[in-house]
Amino acid sequence: MTAIHASAESNPYVQMTQRLDQATGLLELDPGMAAILAEPAHELSVSIPVQMDNGTVRVFTGYRVQHSIARGPAKGGIRYAPDVSLDEVRALAAWMTWKCAVVNVPFGGGKGGIICDPRRMSSGEIERLTRRYTANLLDIIGPERDVPAPDMNTNEQVMAWFMDTYSAHVRATQTAIVTGKPVGLGGSLGRREATGLGVAISAREALRHIGMPNSGCRVVVQGCGNVGGLGAQFIQEMGHKIIAISDIYGAIHNENGLDMPSVLAHLDENRTLEGFPGADRIDGKELLELDCDLLVPAATENQITSENANQIKAKVIVEGANGPTTAAADKVLEDKGVFIVPDILANAGGVTVSYFEWVQDRMGYFWEKKDVFERMERIMVEAFQSVVESAERHKTSPRIGAYCVGVDRVAYCLKIRGLYA
Numbered sequence: 001m002t003a004i005h006a007s008a009e010s011n012p013y014v015q016m017t018q019r020l021d022q023a024t025g026l027l028e029l030d031p032g033m034a035a036i037l038a039e040p041a042h043e044l045s046v047s048i049p050v051q052m053d054n055g056t057v058r059v060f061t062g063y064r065v066q067h068s069i070a071r072g073p074a075k076g077g078i079r080y081a082p083d084v085s086l087d088e089v090r091a092l093a094a095w096m097t098w099k100c101a102v103v104n105v106p107f108g109g110g111k112g113g114i115i116c117d118p119r120r121m122s123s124g125e126i127e128r129l130t131r132r133y134t135a136n137l138l139d140i141i142g143p144e145r146d147v148p149a150p151d152m153n154t155n156e157q158v159m160a161w162f163m164d165t166y167s168a169h170v171r172a173t174q175t176a177i178v179t180g181k182p183v184g185l186g187g188s189l190g191r192r193e194a195t196g197l198g199v200a201i202s203a204r205e206a207l208r209h210i211g212m213p214n215s216g217c218r219v220v221v222q223g224c225g226n227v228g229g230l231g232a233q234f235i236q237e238m239g240h241k242i243i244a245i246s247d248i249y250g251a252i253h254n255e256n257g258l259d260m261p262s263v264l265a266h267l268d269e270n271r272t273l274e275g276f277p278g279a280d281r282i283d284g285k286e287l288l289e290l291d292c293d294l295l296v297p298a299a300t301e302n303q304i305t306s307e308n309a310n311q312i313k314a315k316v317i318v319e320g321a322n323g324p325t326t327a328a329a330d331k332v333l334e335d336k337g338v339f340i341v342p343d344i345l346a347n348a349g350g351v352t353v354s355y356f357e358w359v360q361d362r363m364g365y366f367w368e369k370k371d372v373f374e375r376m377e378r379i380m381v382e383a384f385q386s387v388v389e390s391a392e393r394h395k396t397s398p399r400i401g402a403y404c405v406g407v408d409r410v411a412y413c414l415k416i417r418g419l420y421a
Protein backbone atom coordinates (compact mmCIF):
# COMPACT_ATOMS: atom_id res chain seq x y z
CA MET A 1 0.00 0.00 0.00
CA THR A 2 1.38 3.44 -0.86
CA ALA A 3 1.83 6.22 1.67
CA ILE A 4 -0.93 8.22 -0.03
CA HIS A 5 -3.41 5.38 0.36
CA ALA A 6 -2.32 4.85 3.95
CA SER A 7 -3.03 8.45 4.89
CA ALA A 8 -6.41 8.41 3.11
CA GLU A 9 -7.29 5.21 4.95
CA SER A 10 -6.42 6.76 8.29
CA ASN A 11 -8.38 9.97 7.60
CA PRO A 12 -11.90 9.48 9.06
CA TYR A 13 -13.37 12.24 6.91
CA VAL A 14 -12.15 10.52 3.73
CA GLN A 15 -13.61 7.28 5.07
CA MET A 16 -16.96 8.97 5.73
CA THR A 17 -17.14 10.54 2.25
CA GLN A 18 -16.31 7.22 0.54
CA ARG A 19 -19.36 5.64 2.17
CA LEU A 20 -21.50 8.74 1.54
CA ASP A 21 -20.63 8.61 -2.18
CA GLN A 22 -21.82 5.01 -2.35
CA ALA A 23 -25.11 5.91 -0.65
CA THR A 24 -25.82 9.01 -2.77
CA GLY A 25 -25.11 6.87 -5.86
CA LEU A 26 -27.54 4.12 -4.79
CA LEU A 27 -30.17 6.72 -3.89
CA GLU A 28 -29.59 8.40 -7.28
CA LEU A 29 -29.40 11.80 -5.60
CA ASP A 30 -28.84 14.89 -7.66
CA PRO A 31 -25.09 15.84 -7.69
CA GLY A 32 -25.93 19.22 -6.13
CA MET A 33 -27.65 17.50 -3.21
CA ALA A 34 -24.70 15.09 -2.83
CA ALA A 35 -22.37 18.10 -2.70
CA ILE A 36 -24.43 19.74 0.08
CA LEU A 37 -24.41 16.53 2.11
CA ALA A 38 -20.64 16.12 1.81
CA GLU A 39 -19.78 19.54 3.26
CA PRO A 40 -20.03 20.57 6.92
CA ALA A 41 -22.51 23.45 7.30
CA HIS A 42 -20.45 25.35 9.87
CA GLU A 43 -17.00 24.96 11.44
CA LEU A 44 -15.45 26.89 14.28
CA SER A 45 -11.86 26.67 15.44
CA VAL A 46 -11.02 28.33 18.76
CA SER A 47 -7.89 28.95 20.77
CA ILE A 48 -8.38 28.32 24.46
CA PRO A 49 -5.95 29.93 26.91
CA VAL A 50 -5.82 28.12 30.24
CA GLN A 51 -4.00 28.97 33.43
CA MET A 52 -2.27 25.76 34.48
CA ASP A 53 -1.80 24.75 38.11
CA ASN A 54 1.89 25.70 38.00
CA GLY A 55 1.00 29.29 37.08
CA THR A 56 1.92 29.10 33.37
CA VAL A 57 -0.58 29.74 30.57
CA ARG A 58 -1.12 27.15 27.84
CA VAL A 59 -3.13 27.73 24.71
CA PHE A 60 -5.17 24.76 23.49
CA THR A 61 -6.94 24.36 20.14
CA GLY A 62 -10.59 23.34 20.04
CA TYR A 63 -13.15 22.75 17.31
CA ARG A 64 -16.89 22.57 16.92
CA VAL A 65 -18.27 21.36 13.61
CA GLN A 66 -21.97 21.47 12.75
CA HIS A 67 -22.27 19.13 9.83
CA SER A 68 -26.02 19.60 9.35
CA ILE A 69 -28.93 21.35 11.00
CA ALA A 70 -31.41 20.30 8.30
CA ARG A 71 -33.44 18.07 10.67
CA GLY A 72 -32.96 20.00 13.92
CA PRO A 73 -30.28 21.38 16.25
CA ALA A 74 -26.75 20.03 15.73
CA LYS A 75 -26.15 17.18 18.18
CA GLY A 76 -22.94 15.44 19.13
CA GLY A 77 -20.29 14.94 21.75
CA ILE A 78 -17.11 16.71 22.73
CA ARG A 79 -13.85 14.75 22.72
CA TYR A 80 -10.68 15.59 24.66
CA ALA A 81 -7.64 13.78 23.24
CA PRO A 82 -4.09 14.51 22.04
CA ASP A 83 -4.82 13.28 18.50
CA VAL A 84 -8.02 15.28 17.86
CA SER A 85 -7.93 16.83 14.37
CA LEU A 86 -10.34 18.92 12.34
CA ASP A 87 -10.90 16.11 9.85
CA GLU A 88 -11.69 13.71 12.70
CA VAL A 89 -14.24 16.15 14.16
CA ARG A 90 -15.73 16.70 10.69
CA ALA A 91 -16.19 12.97 10.21
CA LEU A 92 -17.66 12.51 13.68
CA ALA A 93 -20.09 15.41 13.04
CA ALA A 94 -21.26 13.89 9.74
CA TRP A 95 -21.69 10.47 11.36
CA MET A 96 -23.93 12.18 13.96
CA THR A 97 -26.08 13.58 11.14
CA TRP A 98 -26.62 10.12 9.61
CA LYS A 99 -27.01 8.47 13.03
CA CYS A 100 -29.72 10.87 14.25
CA ALA A 101 -31.55 10.33 10.98
CA VAL A 102 -31.21 6.51 11.19
CA VAL A 103 -32.96 6.49 14.60
CA ASN A 104 -35.23 9.30 13.36
CA VAL A 105 -34.66 11.76 16.22
CA PRO A 106 -35.14 15.43 15.26
CA PHE A 107 -31.49 16.47 15.39
CA GLY A 108 -28.79 17.35 12.92
CA GLY A 109 -25.16 16.38 13.49
CA GLY A 110 -22.29 18.12 15.23
CA LYS A 111 -19.13 17.27 17.12
CA GLY A 112 -16.48 19.05 19.12
CA GLY A 113 -12.97 18.32 20.22
CA ILE A 114 -10.02 19.81 22.03
CA ILE A 115 -6.42 18.78 21.40
CA CYS A 116 -5.25 17.99 24.94
CA ASP A 117 -4.22 15.07 27.11
CA PRO A 118 -6.68 15.03 30.00
CA ARG A 119 -4.77 12.18 31.66
CA ARG A 120 -1.97 14.69 32.32
CA MET A 121 -4.25 17.49 33.52
CA SER A 122 -5.74 18.18 36.95
CA SER A 123 -9.47 18.47 37.50
CA GLY A 124 -9.08 22.24 37.94
CA GLU A 125 -7.24 22.55 34.62
CA ILE A 126 -9.91 20.50 32.83
CA GLU A 127 -12.62 22.68 34.39
CA ARG A 128 -10.94 25.93 33.23
CA LEU A 129 -10.38 24.42 29.76
CA THR A 130 -14.05 23.40 29.53
CA ARG A 131 -15.41 26.75 30.69
CA ARG A 132 -13.27 28.80 28.30
CA TYR A 133 -14.10 26.46 25.39
CA THR A 134 -17.82 26.84 26.22
CA ALA A 135 -17.50 30.63 26.32
CA ASN A 136 -15.75 30.57 22.93
CA LEU A 137 -18.64 28.59 21.41
CA LEU A 138 -21.41 30.85 22.73
CA ASP A 139 -22.27 32.33 19.34
CA ILE A 140 -23.14 28.97 17.80
CA ILE A 141 -24.55 26.79 20.61
CA GLY A 142 -27.94 26.74 22.34
CA PRO A 143 -30.75 24.29 23.15
CA GLU A 144 -32.34 25.10 19.77
CA ARG A 145 -29.07 25.40 17.86
CA ASP A 146 -26.38 22.97 18.94
CA VAL A 147 -26.50 20.59 21.91
CA PRO A 148 -23.19 18.90 22.90
CA ALA A 149 -22.74 15.70 24.93
CA PRO A 150 -19.86 13.62 26.33
CA ASP A 151 -17.50 11.63 24.12
CA MET A 152 -14.05 10.14 24.69
CA ASN A 153 -12.49 11.52 27.89
CA THR A 154 -15.39 13.80 28.74
CA ASN A 155 -18.05 12.89 31.28
CA GLU A 156 -21.00 14.09 33.36
CA GLN A 157 -18.80 16.51 35.31
CA VAL A 158 -17.53 18.15 32.11
CA MET A 159 -21.14 18.49 30.92
CA ALA A 160 -22.09 20.11 34.26
CA TRP A 161 -19.31 22.71 33.81
CA PHE A 162 -20.37 23.29 30.20
CA MET A 163 -24.01 23.79 31.26
CA ASP A 164 -23.08 26.06 34.16
CA THR A 165 -20.87 28.29 31.97
CA TYR A 166 -23.53 28.60 29.27
CA SER A 167 -26.21 29.33 31.92
CA ALA A 168 -24.04 32.01 33.55
CA HIS A 169 -23.72 33.79 30.19
CA VAL A 170 -27.42 33.68 29.30
CA ARG A 171 -28.44 34.53 32.90
CA ALA A 172 -30.75 31.53 33.26
CA THR A 173 -30.32 27.88 34.07
CA GLN A 174 -30.45 26.08 30.74
CA THR A 175 -30.24 22.36 31.33
CA ALA A 176 -31.12 21.55 27.69
CA ILE A 177 -27.83 23.02 26.41
CA VAL A 178 -26.05 19.66 26.86
CA THR A 179 -27.01 16.03 27.38
CA GLY A 180 -25.18 13.43 29.41
CA LYS A 181 -25.41 15.62 32.54
CA PRO A 182 -25.57 14.22 36.08
CA VAL A 183 -29.06 12.91 36.84
CA GLY A 184 -29.43 15.38 39.73
CA LEU A 185 -28.80 18.27 37.33
CA GLY A 186 -31.34 17.61 34.59
CA GLY A 187 -29.73 14.44 33.24
CA SER A 188 -31.85 11.47 32.18
CA LEU A 189 -32.00 8.20 34.02
CA GLY A 190 -30.44 5.59 31.76
CA ARG A 191 -28.27 7.96 29.67
CA ARG A 192 -25.05 6.60 31.17
CA GLU A 193 -25.95 3.03 30.18
CA ALA A 194 -27.74 3.92 26.93
CA THR A 195 -24.95 3.49 24.37
CA GLY A 196 -23.77 0.19 25.88
CA LEU A 197 -27.32 -1.12 26.12
CA GLY A 198 -27.96 -0.08 22.52
CA VAL A 199 -24.82 -1.96 21.45
CA ALA A 200 -26.07 -5.08 23.26
CA ILE A 201 -29.53 -4.76 21.65
CA SER A 202 -27.85 -4.38 18.22
CA ALA A 203 -25.76 -7.49 18.91
CA ARG A 204 -28.89 -9.44 19.87
CA GLU A 205 -30.73 -8.35 16.72
CA ALA A 206 -27.71 -9.15 14.50
CA LEU A 207 -27.24 -12.64 15.97
CA ARG A 208 -30.95 -13.32 15.53
CA HIS A 209 -30.89 -11.95 11.98
CA ILE A 210 -28.12 -14.27 10.83
CA GLY A 211 -29.41 -17.27 12.79
CA MET A 212 -26.74 -17.47 15.49
CA PRO A 213 -27.56 -18.55 19.06
CA ASN A 214 -28.95 -15.92 21.45
CA SER A 215 -26.64 -17.04 24.24
CA GLY A 216 -23.27 -18.72 24.68
CA CYS A 217 -21.42 -16.72 21.99
CA ARG A 218 -17.74 -15.91 22.58
CA VAL A 219 -17.33 -12.16 22.62
CA VAL A 220 -14.28 -9.86 22.37
CA VAL A 221 -14.57 -6.15 23.23
CA GLN A 222 -12.05 -3.41 22.45
CA GLY A 223 -12.33 -0.50 24.90
CA CYS A 224 -13.63 -0.69 28.45
CA GLY A 225 -15.15 2.77 28.85
CA ASN A 226 -18.71 3.99 28.81
CA VAL A 227 -19.53 2.06 25.62
CA GLY A 228 -17.25 -1.00 25.76
CA GLY A 229 -17.38 -1.66 29.50
CA LEU A 230 -21.12 -1.25 29.94
CA GLY A 231 -21.83 -2.83 26.53
CA ALA A 232 -19.83 -5.92 27.56
CA GLN A 233 -21.75 -6.11 30.83
CA PHE A 234 -25.13 -6.03 29.05
CA ILE A 235 -23.96 -8.61 26.48
CA GLN A 236 -22.84 -10.86 29.34
CA GLU A 237 -26.23 -10.41 31.04
CA MET A 238 -27.82 -11.71 27.81
CA GLY A 239 -25.95 -15.00 28.40
CA HIS A 240 -22.85 -14.59 26.24
CA LYS A 241 -19.24 -15.01 27.34
CA ILE A 242 -16.82 -12.05 27.29
CA ILE A 243 -13.49 -13.79 26.63
CA ALA A 244 -11.35 -10.63 26.24
CA ILE A 245 -11.56 -6.90 26.76
CA SER A 246 -9.01 -4.08 26.46
CA ASP A 247 -8.23 -0.54 27.44
CA ILE A 248 -5.61 1.80 26.04
CA TYR A 249 -2.85 0.03 28.02
CA GLY A 250 -3.54 -3.53 26.81
CA ALA A 251 -6.01 -6.41 27.07
CA ILE A 252 -7.07 -9.20 29.42
CA HIS A 253 -8.12 -12.64 28.17
CA ASN A 254 -9.75 -15.71 29.69
CA GLU A 255 -11.32 -18.40 27.46
CA ASN A 256 -13.71 -19.33 30.30
CA GLY A 257 -15.12 -15.81 30.38
CA LEU A 258 -14.44 -12.66 32.39
CA ASP A 259 -16.89 -11.56 35.08
CA MET A 260 -17.75 -8.04 33.87
CA PRO A 261 -18.94 -6.55 37.19
CA SER A 262 -15.58 -7.61 38.72
CA VAL A 263 -13.67 -6.24 35.69
CA LEU A 264 -15.44 -2.88 36.00
CA ALA A 265 -14.87 -2.76 39.77
CA HIS A 266 -11.15 -3.50 39.20
CA LEU A 267 -10.94 -0.76 36.56
CA ASP A 268 -12.73 1.70 38.82
CA GLU A 269 -10.26 1.06 41.61
CA ASN A 270 -7.00 0.82 39.59
CA ARG A 271 -7.72 2.99 36.48
CA THR A 272 -6.30 0.09 34.38
CA LEU A 273 -7.26 -3.50 33.54
CA GLU A 274 -3.72 -4.59 34.36
CA GLY A 275 -3.50 -6.92 37.33
CA PHE A 276 -7.06 -8.27 36.95
CA PRO A 277 -6.85 -11.69 38.63
CA GLY A 278 -7.51 -14.87 36.65
CA ALA A 279 -6.83 -13.49 33.18
CA ASP A 280 -3.89 -13.51 30.76
CA ARG A 281 -2.43 -10.24 29.65
CA ILE A 282 -2.35 -9.86 25.83
CA ASP A 283 -1.67 -6.84 23.66
CA GLY A 284 -4.42 -4.75 22.11
CA LYS A 285 -3.59 -5.72 18.53
CA GLU A 286 -3.79 -9.43 19.32
CA LEU A 287 -7.21 -8.88 20.92
CA LEU A 288 -8.87 -7.88 17.63
CA GLU A 289 -7.60 -11.04 15.93
CA LEU A 290 -8.78 -13.51 18.59
CA ASP A 291 -11.02 -16.36 17.53
CA CYS A 292 -14.56 -15.33 18.60
CA ASP A 293 -18.18 -15.11 17.43
CA LEU A 294 -18.78 -11.44 18.13
CA LEU A 295 -16.30 -8.54 18.10
CA VAL A 296 -17.25 -5.17 19.57
CA PRO A 297 -14.73 -2.43 18.73
CA ALA A 298 -15.65 0.27 21.26
CA ALA A 299 -12.53 2.43 21.55
CA THR A 300 -11.73 4.70 18.62
CA GLU A 301 -11.43 5.04 14.82
CA ASN A 302 -9.34 3.04 12.34
CA GLN A 303 -8.85 -0.11 14.39
CA ILE A 304 -9.86 -2.59 11.66
CA THR A 305 -7.99 -1.63 8.51
CA SER A 306 -6.65 -3.19 5.31
CA GLU A 307 -3.67 -4.29 7.46
CA ASN A 308 -5.54 -6.57 9.86
CA ALA A 309 -9.01 -7.18 8.33
CA ASN A 310 -7.93 -10.52 6.92
CA GLN A 311 -6.91 -11.72 10.37
CA ILE A 312 -10.28 -10.91 11.97
CA LYS A 313 -12.05 -14.14 12.93
CA ALA A 314 -15.34 -12.81 14.32
CA LYS A 315 -18.53 -13.71 12.46
CA VAL A 316 -20.32 -10.57 13.63
CA ILE A 317 -18.93 -7.10 14.34
CA VAL A 318 -21.01 -4.57 16.28
CA GLU A 319 -19.37 -1.16 16.12
CA GLY A 320 -19.61 0.55 19.51
CA ALA A 321 -17.00 3.13 18.50
CA ASN A 322 -17.45 5.64 15.72
CA GLY A 323 -15.49 4.76 12.60
CA PRO A 324 -13.57 1.71 13.88
CA THR A 325 -13.54 0.02 10.44
CA THR A 326 -12.09 1.60 7.32
CA ALA A 327 -13.75 1.34 3.89
CA ALA A 328 -10.94 -0.90 2.62
CA ALA A 329 -11.43 -3.24 5.59
CA ASP A 330 -15.19 -3.32 4.94
CA LYS A 331 -14.51 -4.83 1.54
CA VAL A 332 -12.26 -7.58 2.98
CA LEU A 333 -14.76 -8.39 5.75
CA GLU A 334 -17.68 -8.43 3.35
CA ASP A 335 -15.84 -10.94 1.15
CA LYS A 336 -15.27 -13.09 4.24
CA GLY A 337 -19.02 -12.96 5.02
CA VAL A 338 -18.71 -11.01 8.30
CA PHE A 339 -21.97 -9.32 9.33
CA ILE A 340 -21.24 -5.74 10.47
CA VAL A 341 -23.69 -3.62 12.44
CA PRO A 342 -22.34 -0.17 11.51
CA ASP A 343 -21.56 2.53 14.07
CA ILE A 344 -24.34 4.87 12.92
CA LEU A 345 -26.82 2.18 13.98
CA ALA A 346 -25.00 0.17 16.67
CA ASN A 347 -24.06 3.05 18.99
CA ALA A 348 -27.18 5.16 18.37
CA GLY A 349 -28.73 4.21 21.73
CA GLY A 350 -26.70 7.04 23.28
CA VAL A 351 -28.05 9.81 21.09
CA THR A 352 -31.54 8.36 21.34
CA VAL A 353 -31.50 8.77 25.12
CA SER A 354 -29.77 12.15 24.71
CA TYR A 355 -32.84 13.13 22.72
CA PHE A 356 -35.03 11.89 25.59
CA GLU A 357 -32.90 13.95 28.01
CA TRP A 358 -33.34 17.08 25.88
CA VAL A 359 -37.12 16.46 25.72
CA GLN A 360 -37.30 15.93 29.51
CA ASP A 361 -35.26 19.10 30.20
CA ARG A 362 -37.53 21.15 27.95
CA MET A 363 -40.66 19.69 29.56
CA GLY A 364 -39.24 19.88 33.08
CA TYR A 365 -40.76 16.44 33.59
CA PHE A 366 -38.58 13.39 34.14
CA TRP A 367 -39.26 9.81 33.14
CA GLU A 368 -38.63 6.52 34.92
CA LYS A 369 -35.65 4.44 33.79
CA LYS A 370 -37.97 1.66 32.65
CA ASP A 371 -39.73 4.07 30.26
CA VAL A 372 -36.40 5.37 28.94
CA PHE A 373 -35.09 1.86 28.22
CA GLU A 374 -38.36 0.60 26.69
CA ARG A 375 -38.62 3.55 24.32
CA MET A 376 -34.94 3.29 23.41
CA GLU A 377 -35.20 -0.43 22.70
CA ARG A 378 -38.24 0.09 20.47
CA ILE A 379 -36.38 2.74 18.46
CA MET A 380 -33.22 0.61 18.15
CA VAL A 381 -35.14 -2.47 16.98
CA GLU A 382 -37.10 -0.43 14.42
CA ALA A 383 -33.88 1.21 13.19
CA PHE A 384 -32.20 -2.20 12.86
CA GLN A 385 -35.14 -3.42 10.77
CA SER A 386 -35.11 -0.36 8.51
CA VAL A 387 -31.35 -0.73 7.94
CA VAL A 388 -31.61 -4.42 7.07
CA GLU A 389 -34.51 -3.72 4.70
CA SER A 390 -32.61 -0.85 3.09
CA ALA A 391 -29.53 -3.08 2.59
CA GLU A 392 -31.73 -5.71 0.94
CA ARG A 393 -33.54 -3.17 -1.23
CA HIS A 394 -30.32 -1.56 -2.46
CA LYS A 395 -28.44 -4.91 -2.61
CA THR A 396 -25.68 -3.55 -0.42
CA SER A 397 -24.07 -4.02 3.00
CA PRO A 398 -25.79 -3.06 6.27
CA ARG A 399 -23.35 -0.13 6.51
CA ILE A 400 -24.30 1.37 3.18
CA GLY A 401 -27.92 0.39 3.86
CA ALA A 402 -27.75 2.49 7.05
CA TYR A 403 -26.18 5.41 5.18
CA CYS A 404 -29.02 5.16 2.63
CA VAL A 405 -31.65 5.39 5.41
CA GLY A 406 -29.95 8.38 7.07
CA VAL A 407 -28.90 10.24 3.94
CA ASP A 408 -32.33 9.85 2.34
CA ARG A 409 -34.05 11.37 5.41
CA VAL A 410 -31.62 14.32 5.53
CA ALA A 411 -31.88 14.89 1.75
CA TYR A 412 -35.68 14.93 2.04
CA CYS A 413 -35.53 17.74 4.65
CA LEU A 414 -33.03 19.73 2.61
CA LYS A 415 -35.14 19.38 -0.49
CA ILE A 416 -38.44 20.31 1.12
CA ARG A 417 -36.86 23.27 2.96
CA GLY A 418 -35.30 24.47 -0.29
CA LEU A 419 -32.21 26.52 -0.96
CA TYR A 420 -32.29 30.04 0.46
CA ALA A 421 -30.33 32.38 -1.73
Ligand code: NAD
Binds near residue numbers: 151246
Ligand atom coordinates in the same frame (compact mmCIF):
# COMPACT_ATOMS: atom_id res chain seq x y z
P1 NAD B 1 -14.41 6.32 27.09
O1 NAD B 1 -13.40 7.38 27.21
O2 NAD B 1 -15.41 6.10 28.18
O3 NAD B 1 -13.69 4.90 26.86
C1 NAD B 1 -12.80 4.66 25.81
C2 NAD B 1 -12.13 3.30 26.05
O4 NAD B 1 -11.28 2.99 24.93
C3 NAD B 1 -11.22 3.27 27.27
O5 NAD B 1 -11.21 1.95 27.82
C4 NAD B 1 -9.84 3.58 26.68
O6 NAD B 1 -8.78 3.11 27.51
C5 NAD B 1 -9.93 2.84 25.37
N1 NAD B 1 -9.07 3.38 24.31
C6 NAD B 1 -8.94 4.69 23.95
N2 NAD B 1 -8.08 4.80 22.91
C7 NAD B 1 -7.69 3.53 22.62
C8 NAD B 1 -6.82 2.99 21.65
N3 NAD B 1 -6.16 3.79 20.78
N4 NAD B 1 -6.67 1.65 21.62
C9 NAD B 1 -7.34 0.85 22.50
N5 NAD B 1 -8.17 1.32 23.45
C10 NAD B 1 -8.34 2.63 23.50
O7 NAD B 1 -15.14 6.59 25.69
P2 NAD B 1 -16.56 6.07 25.22
O8 NAD B 1 -17.57 7.11 25.56
O9 NAD B 1 -16.75 4.67 25.68
O10 NAD B 1 -16.39 6.12 23.64
C11 NAD B 1 -15.77 5.06 22.91
C12 NAD B 1 -16.18 5.18 21.45
O11 NAD B 1 -17.62 5.13 21.36
C13 NAD B 1 -15.76 6.47 20.75
O12 NAD B 1 -15.53 6.15 19.38
C14 NAD B 1 -17.01 7.33 20.85
O13 NAD B 1 -17.08 8.32 19.83
C15 NAD B 1 -18.08 6.28 20.65
N6 NAD B 1 -19.42 6.64 21.16
C16 NAD B 1 -19.62 7.00 22.45
C17 NAD B 1 -20.91 7.29 22.88
C18 NAD B 1 -21.23 7.61 24.31
O14 NAD B 1 -22.41 7.77 24.64
N7 NAD B 1 -20.25 7.67 25.20
C19 NAD B 1 -21.98 7.26 21.98
C20 NAD B 1 -21.74 6.88 20.67
C21 NAD B 1 -20.44 6.58 20.28
